[in-house]
Amino acid sequence: MSIPNVFAALVDDAAIFPPGSLPLPEAVIAYAAHRNSRVRTLVGPFVLGTGDLAAAAQLATPELFPEPLPVSVVVPTPDAVAETIEAADALRVAVRALEVKLDRSRPLTPQVTSIANRDRRGITTYVEVPRPSHPEWPEVLATVAANGLRLKFRTGGTQADAFPDDTELATWIGDAARSSAPFKCTAGLHNALRHTDATTGFEHHGFLNVLCAASAALDNAGNDSLTTILAERDAAVLTEALGDTTRTTPRTLFISYGSCSIDEPYEDLAALGLLDR
Template sequence: MSAGAAPGPAPVIPELFRGLFDDAAVFPPGNLPVVDAVPAHRAHRTAWYADAVGPFLCGAGRLGELAAAVAGTGPLRVGLVLPGGSAELGPALAAAAPFELAGVELATRNVQEAVTELDRLLPPDVPAAVELPRELLRGDGLDAVLDALVDSAYRAKFRTGGVVAEAFPGEDELAAFLTGCARRGLPYKCTAGLHNAVRHTDPGTGFEHHGFLNVLLAAQETEPAAAAEVLAERDGQVLAKAAHALSGHQVTVIRNSFTAFGTCSITEPLDDLAALGLLSPSPLVREDR
């Protein structure tokens, strides 16, 4: 840009939310059939909010079904989810050959084994995240796991919800993970239970859901008590004000830490951001309505 030139229009999707929402439509509780989820994902990728959308997430056991659904329809960026551990990695990578592999998410009970297998089998340009059961991340176990991952090329992955109340960690547990990663400069992604921006109690299930906006704001904290306080905030306007006040440097720090999360709905989190005044649809979209 030449000196004195007027700046271009601001991006429709603010940097804080770019690439944040990985498409987990085929996973619980959404459980969208693959044959429906693929065209829905392609529609997301061409919508005004496309810059907020990450890859299509697919479990290893459904890659054949996915290949049939995309046959003849063009390339698809896929995040490969491996709940069965390191033994799944080699066969799943072979089965994922028809797709553009955007990343691998490997669940394991042995972080050293997972790192070794990823080093051995994963193409060097493909990122990966390692998820361990939450019970192994409590107490001294958390430090041991995070220390092992710091010396690797891989992110951590933390499960923030599920289909039972016990799958949702409390503020202190999540804060310990977030700040442990922040102190080490270790990036991470989250999955499950983060469809909404703000911490809340689901009126239907009674489950205590973390808000993804809470997690974003807590990602810059290095002290567990401070992070837990942010995670516990239930006033959306308080969180929106804090998000608006973030500097460019703070946004960079946050997104270098909290890279993405899997959500079975792409539009629900976007609707929440719009309601909080943190996101506006494309002006062209509004004019066409």
């Protein structure tokens, strides 16, 4: 089954991050296998931290990767952007994106300005932004958008309070659409549909819900409508809302999400009949 356009390169391989926490050698081998399997069109770059760059480059031999390893690098602070790019220059990797964290103990907006002012050599750069309730959110959003940066939304984690509720995520998505600021998500989007995890009891957002919400936001839907879409658990409602899977418009806003599993989203799409459309 082929991957429809709307899902192409949707899932960045974040296998080494929790809850999967796959050891780096195993994760690199698995990523190589994914890029040569039925899921290859679904998978984006390999996500890793700055500290893992050198080790990953050594593991990504020409036998596994004829071309340099495509990576999206999680950068711990704005001050580490330049050294991360310089480190990557000496390695057999292709940096597709930077995902920069902000120091929450300091004012956030000046840090975003600092990222924008650095020579990033044209590398796509995401900024992990605060929740919409944070007093600096409007200013951070405006600064990201004005400087051609992108947004990174944390949609889950290993604790319940790491998951934004439907209203918060709807606000993020609606504000991003109105500001023409593309975003990616990280953590929590393990499955296509909104669901309650049977083991932890955590409420997980679904990547199909987010995709449909992004599509609606681009059509100027209000935050109440986006909240309803994010809360929807009926697959039939969401697949109808998604519509034509050959169109890529929703992906101009919702770029990708990081997942510790690649097979799981593929299997969800297959089960929903979305790979046959």
